[in-house]
Amino acid sequence: MAERFRAVRLGAPGGPLGVELVDRPAAEGVPVRMAFAGVNPVGGYVRDGTVGDPTCLPRTLGVEGVGEADGQWYTVYGGGLGVARDGTWAEWVLAPPEALVAVPDGLNPTTAARAGVVGSTAVRVVYDLGRIGPEDQVLVLGAAGGTGTAVTSVAAARGAAVWGQVGTPAKGDVVADAGAEPLVAATAEELRALVADLGITVAFDALGADYTGVLVDTLTPYGRLVSYGVAAGDRATLPMRALYRKNLTLAGYGGAAEPVDRVRAAVGQASWRTSPPGHARPRRPGVPAGRRGRRPRRVGEPPRARKGPARRALLMRRNITDRNPMSTVKSQPTDRLDAVARRARVIGKYLVGCAFFSVGAYLFIHSELGTDPLDTFALGVLRHLPLTVGVVQLVVAVVCVGIVAVWTRKRPLVAPLFTFFFCGSLIDLQLRVDWLRGSAVPPVVILAAGTVACSYGSALIIMSGFGIRSIDLLAITIVRNWRWPFWAGKGLIEFTLLSTGYLLGGPAGLGTVFFLVGVDLLIQPLVWVNDRLLGLINHGLPRVPELTPGASAA
Incomplete structure (x- = not known):
């Protein structure tokens, strides 16, 4: 190690820096000939006096770098360098042994300089x-x-x-x-x-x-x-x-x-x-x-x-x-248990939401006052083809997800397809059982109950974050690409389904208006009730501004 060498010195807190010839320090350590020295915010903090001992001046700054000692390259960092003792902004530094980490064979010293x-x-x-x-x-x-x-x-x-x-x-x-x-x-x-x-x-x-x-x-x-x-x-x-x-x-x-x-x-x-x-x-x-x-x-x-x-x-x-x-x-076992419990809560919300939504859709259909646009389309198709509501809804979901995938150039989502098929199959099961057959409940009351059930089911599915409805997925894509409000994008899709289903012979009436107005208006308040009053954790997707007007996710 040279007896005298150049170093960047600080004379007073916040003062100017200068390159000076300094004598070899008396401190103990391994002499390292510096090749690279790092400049980072820590040096600024030391200069301002907010890090280190401001009374221990003048001092050489620099907390990290790469240098050579006895033919071996070392990363130089820690041990109080540049903070409690002279640092790396110098031709030579006396580094404590714990501040030296050998540079791996084959690694360029310029690359190792980033390792501090x-x-x-x-x-x-x-x-x-x-x-x-x-x-x-x-x-x-x-x-x-x-x-x-x-x-x-x-x-x-x-x-x-x-x-x-x-x-x-x-x-x-x-x-x-x-x-x-x-x-x-x-x-x-x-x-x-x-x-x-x-x-x-x-x-x-x-x-x-x-x-x-x-x-x-x-x-x-x-x-x-x-x-x-x-x-x-x-x-x-x-x-x-x-x-x-x-x-x-x-x-x-x-x-x-x-x-x-x-x-x-x-x-x-x-x-x-x-x-x-x-x-x-x-x-x-x-x-x-x-x-x-x-x-x-x-x-x-x-x-x-x-x-x-x-x-x-x-x-x-x-x-x-x-x-x-x-x-x-x-990774602790408790972390895995927490993950399993969280997944169970997500699936639970999703399944209960699908159950509520399918019951609501059945009530809409049973009231014979009209149903939602998708069911209008599905029942219209059933008049001409030997299919089920679940199969028709699955086909609609595939079309919507396919359009979104092509439009956004993303891999198609699977969960919306399952949601449509699962809810449609539950509706088919209830239509076969027809558990309200012969009931004396007025159709308007059945329609109101269906509106609440569909809204609450949609809210739970949103909070599960598992299977956002394909129609809503396509509506959100329209919003982002065409800058339409959410209700306009969703309205375009639902009007297309409603008009096509009506022409095919599907039911439409007061119930359709109830669904289009009531369900979409109730979803957001019910999400708030679940979150704020019932304490249900919202595992849903991060809030998207376009969803605020009541984006159904069932």
């Missing part, structure tokens, strides 16, 4: 706090930043579908190159509009301020929110009702509080998990390698298709069984 603050943060938040797996839908805020690209890359390598928020379209290539779908949102409300329908299960927040509240609002039940920065501001207002009712987990990460052994383990793992822009890097499975230049998604655009089957096939080929050796948060 950036890489260890990415590994810790993705593995230990976010617990990312192939089933997750991940959102990374500030995804084009140094740490953001590393978090995005590591999350994508875990097999998750990842979206990365950026402030300008010019940064979209950086996010796409890291394996994520870029989302351009310069404000928190723009972000809300973009992610409302994505079903985000895990969010990584490097911005704070208003963005944190938006994440709490849009995360799915049992979602995880991990905060590791406040680039947009350190004050946030959280919707606490959404936080506790959705059973969300809120976690924070700060490397300064990490024990030495955990820092070393994270840096060691990050050495082969991170890579700089332009190098081969992990991608979200199913995303082609040549996706650079793809235009980021903006506010108002539907989410682009993700190659689900290709992603699952790739995951099977990779046989993802890796575990984080430094993780203290493992």
Whole structure:
């Protein structure tokens, strides 16, 4: 080690930095000849006096870097470097042994330079706090930043579908190159509009301020929110009702509080998990390698298709069984039991909702005052073809789902098809049994009961989040692409079914008006009653503004 060498020195808190010739320090440590030194917000905090001991000046700044000692390359990070002792912004540094992690053979030192603050943060938040797996839908805020690209890359390598928020379209290539779908949102409300329908299960927040509240609002039940920065501001207002009712987990990460052994383990793992822009890097499975230049998604655009089957096939080929050796948060049996219980509640709501809806539809038909447009169409078809209500409704569902799949270029959904067939089959069963045969109940009362039953069934199916009705799915697609109000898009579909069914001989009358007006108006209040008064957890899809006027999901 040279007796005198150049270093970037700070003389007073908040003061100017200068390059000075300094003598070899008296502190003990391993002499490392620095090749690369990291510049990150921690250096700014040290300079301002908010991190470290402001009285221990002058001091060399820099908390991380890569250097060579005795012919071996090392990642240099931790051990108080740049905070409690002279740091890495120098030609030489005396590093404590616990701050040195050997660079793996074959790894370029420029790549290893990202393994300090950036890489260890990415590994810790993705593995230990976010617990990312192939089933997750991940959102990374500030995804084009140094740490953001590393978090995005590591999350994508875990097999998750990842979206990365950026402030300008010019940064979209950086996010796409890291394996994520870029989302351009310069404000928190723009972000809300973009992610409302994505079903985000895990969010990584490097911005704070208003963005944190938006994440709490849009995360799915049992979602995880991990905060590791406040680039947009350190004050946030959280919707606490959404936080506790959705059973969300809120976690924070700060490397300064990490024990030495955990820092070393994270840096060691990050050495082969991170890579700089332009190098081969992990991608979200199913995303082609040549996706650079793809235009980021903006506010108002539907989410682009993700190659689900290709992603699952790739995951099977990779046989993802890796575990984080430094993780203290493992998959516990209680987590699996919670997942089973949650799935049971979802299926329970869905089945009860289908039962209520089918009873309501039977009551509509039995009243002989007219029924809903879909049943009008189905009963009209039955006058000419030897089918069942369930089969006809399944055909309508296939047509609607097919149109949506072609229009949005997404893989067709299966759940809406099952919902139509299942509810239609329950209606067929009740028509065969005809359990109200000979009843003296006035038809108008039967019609009113059918309206309530259909509305409550639709509300439960919405809250289950399992099988949104194909008609509503097509209506939402019309809203997003043609900018129509929801009632107009759904009205176009139902008018088509009603007019066609009536021409085929299907029943239409007062009951049809009851369904079109009463059911759609009652769904939203009943969802509110279930949520606020009965305490039923809403497992449904994230709130979509176009659904507010009463989007049936049965």
